[in-house]
Amino acid sequence: MGNREKKTDVILIGAGTMSATLGTILKELVPEWEITVFEKLGSAGEESSNEWNNAGTGHAALCELNYTVEKPDGTVDITKAIKINEQFQVSRQFWSYLVNRNLIHNPQDFIRSLPHMSMVQGEENVRFLKKRFEAMSNNPLFRGAEFSDDPKKLMEWFPLIMQQRPLNEAIAATKNEAGTDVNFGALTRMLFNHLESENVNIHYKHRVDNMKRTNDGAWELKVKNLESGTIERHTAKFVFVGGGGGSLHILQKSGIPEGKHIGGFPVSGLFLVCNNPEVVAKHHAKVYGKAKVGAPPMSVPHLDTRFIDNKKSLLFGPFAGFSPKFLKTGSVCDLITSVKPDNLLTMLSAGVKEMSLTKYLIQQVLLSKEQRIEDLREFIPTATVEDWDLVVAGQRVQVIKDTEAGGKGTLQFGTEVITSGDGSVAALLGASPGASTAVHVMLDVINRCFPQQMKEWEPKIKEMIPSYGMSLMDNPKLLYKVQTSTAEALELNERKPIVS
Numbered sequence: 001m002g003n004r005e006k007k008t009d010v011i012l013i014g015a016g017t018m019s020a021t022l023g024t025i026l027k028e029l030v031p032e033w034e035i036t037v038f039e040k041l042g043s044a045g046e047e048s049s050n051e052w053n054n055a056g057t058g059h060a061a062l063c064e065l066n067y068t069v070e071k072p073d074g075t076v077d078i079t080k081a082i083k084i085n086e087q088f089q090v091s092r093q094f095w096s097y098l099v100n101r102n103l104i105h106n107p108q109d110f111i112r113s114l115p116h117m118s119m120v121q122g123e124e125n126v127r128f129l130k131k132r133f134e135a136m137s138n139n140p141l142f143r144g145a146e147f148s149d150d151p152k153k154l155m156e157w158f159p160l161i162m163q164q165r166p167l168n169e170a171i172a173a174t175k176n177e178a179g180t181d182v183n184f185g186a187l188t189r190m191l192f193n194h195l196e197s198e199n200v201n202i203h204y205k206h207r208v209d210n211m212k213r214t215n216d217g218a219w220e221l222k223v224k225n226l227e228s229g230t231i232e233r234h235t236a237k238f239v240f241v242g243g244g245g246g247s248l249h250i251l252q253k254s255g256i257p258e259g260k261h262i263g264g265f266p267v268s269g270l271f272l273v274c275n276n277p278e279v280v281a282k283h284h285a286k287v288y289g290k291a292k293v294g295a296p297p298m299s300v301p302h303l304d305t306r307f308i309d310n311k312k313s314l315l316f317g318p319f320a321g322f323s324p325k326f327l328k329t330g331s332v333c334d335l336i337t338s339v340k341p342d343n344l345l346t347m348l349s350a351g352v353k354e355m356s357l358t359k360y361l362i363q364q365v366l367l368s369k370e371q372r373i374e375d376l377r378e379f380i381p382t383a384t385v386e387d388w389d390l391v392v393a394g395q396r397v398q399v400i401k402d403t404e405a406g407g408k409g410t411l412q413f414g415t416e417v418i419t420s421g422d423g424s425v426a427a428l429l430g431a432s433p434g435a436s437t438a439v440h441v442m443l444d445v446i447n448r449c450f451p452q453q454m455k456e457w458e459p460k461i462k463e464m465i466p467s468y469g470m471s472l473m474d475n476p477k478l479l480y481k482v483q484t485s486t487a488e489a490l491e492l493n494e495r496k497p498i499v500s
Contacts, residue, residue, distance in 0.1 A: 005233040008036040014243035015039035016049040017435040018428050020191035022442040027198050029457045035200045040207040045188030048244040051308050053394030058180030059436035060088040063116035063288040076135040085141045087440035093465045094439040096489035107490040110187040115285040116179025126172040140476045145176045160282040164381045184435045241427035245326030245397040251427040256420040263347040263400035269393035271317035276387040280314040303379045316376050320364040326397050349409025350400045396431040423449035
């Protein structure tokens, strides 16, 4: 067994979208920095970022009803939708910069235009959708959207959904042509190919087993080469933990106080995938419905056209499952070993609070294929068992922490960044909107961890993201310029946005 030691400037743990994005940004800001990446699997983008392990939606709040809530006074709060849309515009700008600089190529391999639609059934839901549409249509970020409750118009929008549907059923939808399908697996591989060309040291089949402080304030990582079995020691002044569900264990090993009292609850996802090309050809959109009463936000059903390996596919889901693993390739002991003395009370409190989620997961796990097809028939009345196969998607670890609003053991649905007080460690936890907002999230990491350099780096950041530091919602002309230029660079054939 060997025991080598190597120093580097930055260590990225995990070869997913987040590490790929952070590494690419840092290489543009400080090309002289030496960056090392450790990934326990054999290639990049094989866990959460893999195209079969996520919905492939460019989350811009154009269709996701869980990003807008109806308040007690009947009005619809679109604050979260605005925030997520602005963040996705940041991602589009960065990707466009990379394409225009020839740092990545063939954007059609990872992003395509695809209408985003919301579809609801029942008179109460139709009223909500109309109010949501009215609240959003006056905002420049969402202009160009359409609303209809006319069956003939809906037949034009999604014939597969309307085929043989009862005419007396209350149904409505919104449509936005600015939606996208994003292959985050392909994007991740592109970014790591670029980083490799920039002499970033990428080590696959290497597992980080521990990390600890050195006397000079740096971090020493104990890394196991899974092929040779040798143990290596690597040190860096900054470490980013982007290991998906595996991030929590590494964060705990760091011992930083900011990582205390945080737990994780794993939820697995399953999708139905259509195996009939004739059915696949009849649908061309991402259509999001509304979660059933009592179901968690991540259970929002959607019928998605996907483009994977240049082939058009059709997926429906997600159906929730349960596994104690924090990663698809993880261990059945992941959940139990994540419980520590400092987060035990937090985890127990969450267990008491989230009995309804536990019940929901049990119900989902026990569903037969026929019962899943019955759920699909709410979207496609003519769906048959023979046309669909069940595939297991990725594992998502929902963050559990103590919050002022929710109290002890509050389950968080979203993306969380944890940073040490001195900025030497950052870890990404949580789930959706995740990869869609990776550029915004990684800029936040950089701002938190390198505050002294931000003034020096700001001109370059603005070159990469022209809207940096500004609200696109409050600058319609800049929004028009950003949407038009990014659509051209990314070869998106969406309608031109409206500018006032």
